[in-house]
Amino acid sequence: MKRQVLIFGVVGGVLITVLKWTEYRFLVLEHSFEIYGALIAALFAGLGIWLGVRMHERRERVVVREVTVPVEVPVSIPASAPFTRDEAKREQLGITPREMEILTLVAEGLSNREIAERLFVSENTVKTHCSRAFDKLGAKRRTQAVQLGKEMGLLP
Amino acid sequence: MKRQVLIFGVVGGVLITVLKWTEYRFLVLEHSFEIYGALIAALFAGLGIWLGVRMHERRERVVVREVTVPVEVPVSIPASAPFTRDEAKREQLGITPREMEILTLVAEGLSNREIAERLFVSENTVKTHCSRAFDKLGAKRRTQAVQLGKEMGLLP
DNA sequence: AACGTCGTCATGCTTTCGAGTGATTTTGGG
DNA sequence: CCCAAAATCACTCGAAAGCATGACGACGTT
Secondary structure, three states: HHHHHHHHHHHHHHHHHHHHHHOOOOOOOOHHHHHHHHHHHHHHHHHHHHHHHHHHHHHHHEEEEEEEEOOOOOOOOOOOOOOOOOOOHHHHHHHHHHHHHHHHHHHHHOOOOOOOOHHOHHHHHHHHHHHHHHHHHHOOOOOHHHHHHHHOOOOO | HHHHHHHHHHHHHHHHHHHHHHHOOOOOOOOOOHHHHHHHHHHHHHHHHHHHHHHHHHHHHHHHHHHHHOOOOOOOOOOOOOOOOOOOHHHHHHHOHHHHHHHHHHHOOOOOOHHHHHHHOOOOHHHHHHHHHHHOOOOOHHHHHHHHHOOOOOOO
16 A cells, blocks of 8 residues: 555656646647646546545455465365264364254254254253353354354354 | 546546646745645646556455455365355345345354454444345344345355 | 435433353263 | 263353444546
8 A cells, every 4th residue: 555655656756747748848839738647637637536446455365365364274175075973073172962963953053942943951051051052162153153163164 | 447547537637727827926036946846746746646556446346256265275176166156146135245245244243342343343244234234134133144145046 | 406325323221141149950971 | 889071951141243214525427
């Protein structure tokens, strides 16, 4: 960003100087003002467009970078992989099978209530499992848990 | 796009005219040329920046997607899919670029507050976008929205 | 000028989550 | 049999999420 502004300034300065100089050489005509004006306008317009695009692109790029941090660690196989859970990772994190089960359902977008109904347990139980799983995953939200779970190869 | 160019031209013309006119009124000083030059330069630079940003915004949404790709990092699979968002699907569902942006961040496990901070908007705005996006996706919860989004090729 | 879309923001209200704490069963292995 | 790990359930409370509704401005199209 700074570089662009710098270049912009330098070009501007050089431009002015050159114009000032040429003014005393040739083209000391009556209508030179309009010509010079048009030239300056055109040049700076182009420069402006360039700068604008550049600036905008930078910003977008930066934003995207921040947004794109997710580091995928697919342990599975390329196309059409049936997905095999990384049991080792699960063990390592101390996540129990039941917690894994709940986690899977969470990843499918079910609410605690729905999970409870599907597994024939109380909602409180689901919450407990969730809490523990989130803890072990280091997640603060269920969406984050899902994200982390996928990165770690625990979820499809 | 065309309108921008038109405005650009019109402003330019008016500018020249005004300058030409003022030239014969006041400020007929010796160094007026430099002043005028600077003014023209500044104005057209600003105009150019505006135009540049405006123009660029057009395909920005698309570009963003392409840039968003660099997710690769994994150890195994080198031929991993770079992921390209299904813009057609997005259009079809009537999901706006902004909503898509929010959805992406939701999928990364960020809370509404965090999203708001990252995008420099209020939390309420984020909620609004979320609601609309969920609606269009037919999701009741953010986790479900993420799940559906992935199935539909809208999210990585 | 009128209309439609998008993005922004707010307010009020309900529901869902998640943390913290504690407690009671299963269950598998030594 | 006994113990530890796992699974189950409950209760509170504050935070986060979600819903409904309305509004406003910037832009683009017609």
